[in-house]
Amino acid sequence: MNNPAIHAMVRDPGGAVIGLDFDGTLAPIVPDPDDARIHPAAPGVLAELGSLVKAVVIVTGRPAATAIRYGPGLEKVPGLVVLGHYGFERWEGGRASAPPPPPGVLHAEAALPLLLQRLGVEGVTIEDKQRAVAVHTRRAPDPQGTLERLREPLAKLAAAHSLVVEPGRMVLELRPPGMDKGYALDLFLAERAARSVMFVGDDLGDLPAFAAVRASGLPGVAVCSGSAEVTELAARADLVVDGPDGVVALLAELAAAISDSSASGAR
Numbered sequence: 001m002n003n004p005a006i007h008a009m010v011r012d013p014g015g016a017v018i019g020l021d022f023d024g025t026l027a028p029i030v031p032d033p034d035d036a037r038i039h040p041a042a043p044g045v046l047a048e049l050g051s052l053v054k055a056v057v058i059v060t061g062r063p064a065a066t067a068i069r070y071g072p073g074l075e076k077v078p079g080l081v082v083l084g085h086y087g088f089e090r091w092e093g094g095r096a097s098a099p100p101p102p103p104g105v106l107h108a109e110a111a112l113p114l115l116l117q118r119l120g121v122e123g124v125t126i127e128d129k130q131r132a133v134a135v136h137t138r139r140a141p142d143p144q145g146t147l148e149r150l151r152e153p154l155a156k157l158a159a160a161h162s163l164v165v166e167p168g169r170m171v172l173e174l175r176p177p178g179m180d181k182g183y184a185l186d187l188f189l190a191e192r193a194a195r196s197v198m199f200v201g202d203d204l205g206d207l208p209a210f211a212a213v214r215a216s217g218l219p220g221v222a223v224c225s226g227s228a229e230v231t232e233l234a235a236r237a238d239l240v241v242d243g244p245d246g247v248v249a250l251l252a253e254l255a256a257a258i259s260d261s262s263a264s265g266a267r
Contacts, residue, residue: 001253003239008196008219009053013258015195016053018251019185019209022060022067024202025225028244029169031138033127036070039244041252043073049255050078052262055192058082059181061166061173061205063130064091064098085131086175086205087184101131102176104161109133109174111157119153121146132166132175143170168203169229182208189216198223198254200247203230210236223250 001007009016020026027036050056056077060067064084068074068091074082075094082091089098112126112133123140126133135154140146150172151165158165158174166173181201189197189212197218199209202225210233213220224237225247234240241250 001257003221005196005198005219005221005238006254006257009198009254010257010261012195013053013262015193017189017192017194017197018049018053018056018254019188019197019199020056020058020247021181021201021203021206021209021225022058022062022071024169024227024244025200025247026058026244027070029202029227029229032125033134033136038071038074039248041248042244043071043077045248045251045255046074046077046080049251049258050080052255052258054194055188056080057185057188059087059184059188059199059209060084061086061129061132061134061168061175063096064089065096066129067091081188083184083188085129086179086181087187088131088176088179098131102162104163104176105131105133105174108157108161108163115153115157119149121149124150129173129175132173134168134171134173136171138170147172166205168205169227173205180208181206182210182212185209185212186216189218194218196220200225200241200250201233202227202243204232206233207236223247 026042027038064082125136137143137146154172163174164177197220199213200223210222213222221238224234224240226240
């Protein structure tokens with residue numbers, strides 16, 4: 001906790017925004033993304049933290065409602081906002097709002113099974129994310145080799161439908177351009193008139209959010225939920241913790257420090 005931005009949050013929790021990714025940060029990475037579930041201690045810790053800080057926001061590539069469904073208890077976090085699809089979609093107060101899915105995603109998803117069959121890849125799964133489509137290689141006989149083999153053909157497919165490819169942990173995601181976690185976080189910080197910010201992520205898609213933390217001009221800390229699969233994020237982080245267990249422990253420590261500071265100030 002020996003970090004100037006964290007000290008600023010403890011001194012002024014009413015100005016602090018806590019931003020978090022979902023998969024790999026609040027929920028352990030699993031072979032099948034449909035089996036992902038939030039760390040059992042996370043909702044309680046976030047509920048405590050949400051009652052102390054300006055806002056808790058989850059910024060995820062998943063649909064916002066999926067994060068809520070895979071995170072039972074999140075709906076009880078005071079003032080929680082979930083920005084799904086990298087910010088194209090918003091869940092708040094029990095309601096989700098979003099524009100219609102872009103047609104390019106639907107066309108690319110329809111073309112994927114034939115493309116994968118033509119390439120002869122095995123163990124690859126397609127995840128329909130409504131406003132994006134993800135191709136997972138974690139269950140392939142050679143996950144990393146299969147990922148590398150798919151990069152170029154998926155990039156061509158994405159370009160043909162005015163999409164971009166977002167790489168991740170054994171996944172390539174085809175999604176609309178123009179929005180990323182950094183832009184979504186930046187807009188949210190301005191909306192809430194934040195005075196400090198923490199963002200916690202685990203994958204390459206979280207790098208724009210790290211950049212937004214640094215560009216905000218606020219006391220800020222970028223935290224990596226560490227793994228052996230992604231090392232670039234750790235190199236860009238101010239603080240590295242040990243996966244979702246470490247994330248929950250950090251958030252609990254922050255909540256306790258804020259509560260202790262408030263109690264000391266009241267005496």
